[in-house]
Amino acid sequence: MTKVIGLTGPTGAGKSTAAGIFRSLGAEIIDCDRLAGDVLTMPECIDALKKTFGDDIAPRGSVNRSLLAERAFRSPEETEKLNEITHPAIIHEMERRISAGKEAGVPIILVDGALLFESGVYRSFDATIAILAERELRLRRIMERDGIDRKQAEERAGAQKNDAYYRSRAGYLLNGGEGTASLEKQVKALFLRILEE
Numbered sequence: 001m002t003k004v005i006g007l008t009g010p011t012g013a014g015k016s017t018a019a020g021i022f023r024s025l026g027a028e029i030i031d032c033d034r035l036a037g038d039v040l041t042m043p044e045c046i047d048a049l050k051k052t053f054g055d056d057i058a059p060r061g062s063v064n065r066s067l068l069a070e071r072a073f074r075s076p077e078e079t080e081k082l083n084e085i086t087h088p089a090i091i092h093e094m095e096r097r098i099s100a101g102k103e104a105g106v107p108i109i110l111v112d113g114a115l116l117f118e119s120g121v122y123r124s125f126d127a128t129i130a131i132l133a134e135r136e137l138r139l140r141r142i143m144e145r146d147g148i149d150r151k152q153a154e155e156r157a158g159a160q161k162n163d164a165y166y167r168s169r170a171g172y173l174l175n176g177g178e179g180t181a182s183l184e185k186q187v188k189a190l191f192l193r194i195l196e197e
Contacts, residue, residue: 002102003194004109004124008116009131010160012138012145012153014176014183018131019112021187028106030097032090032113039089040065048085053078070152079159087119094121107195114160117169127194130170132163133177 007022009015016031023029039045040063050058053071057064072082094111101109116122133141135157142153167173172194174186 002106002109003126004098004102004111005194006116006122006125006128007110007112007131008114008122008128008170009166009174009176010133010138010163011114011156012141013131013133014141014174015112015114015131017180018129018174018176018183018187019110021184022108022110022191025188025191027108027110027191028101030094030101030109030111032094032111032115035090035093036086038093039086040068042089045085045089049082052081052085066148069146069156073152073156073159076159083115083118087115091119091121108191117165118161122169127171127197128169129172129174129190130166131174131176132166133175137177 005027007015007019019029019031040049046058046061046063049063049068053068057068057071068082072078094113098109098111111121111125113119113121116125116128122128139150139153139157142148142156143150146153146156148156172190174183174190176183
C-alpha cells in the first residue's frame, strides 16, 4: 500500500536536500515549488497575478519570478494574496499526481511543500515531517541559493511560520542544520520507520 508523506518546513531549512535523499531511497517526489512554477505559466493565473501585483510582473506574458517574489513576500498579507491565486491549481495537480502514484503502486510518495499545514492538504497524508534549521543558517542559504540580499532573505523568512508552529503539527522532525551526512542518516532511519508502520 502506498504511503503519502508530507515534507515541510521554513525556507532554507533543507527540504530539497531531504527530498533528494528520499528519492534516492525509492520515494516518488512531488515538488510543490515545481508545481507552482508550472502554475505560473497558466494564462488565468498570470492574469490574476498581474491584477494583484502589477502588469509589470509579466510584461511579455511570462512571469518575472524575482519581481513577483519581491512584491509577494513584502508582508504576510501580500504572501496570502499570492497563495490564494496559486494554491488551488497547485493542490489540484498534486492530487492528480498522488492518484497516479497510488495506481502505479509506488511504496512512498513524498509531497515536498512549504505550506502543507497552512493549506490543510496534510490532513489526507499518512504522515508529516518538518525539517528545521537555525534562522541564521537559513538566511545564509536563502541568500546564496536565490542570489538575494539579507533584507530580501529576511522578508522571505519572515513571511513563514516559526519553528514552534512546525513542531506542534508535524509527526516527525528532521534537523537540517547539521550537514548532509547527518541529514542522510536521519532520513534513512525515518524512511525505514515509515515503511514498517
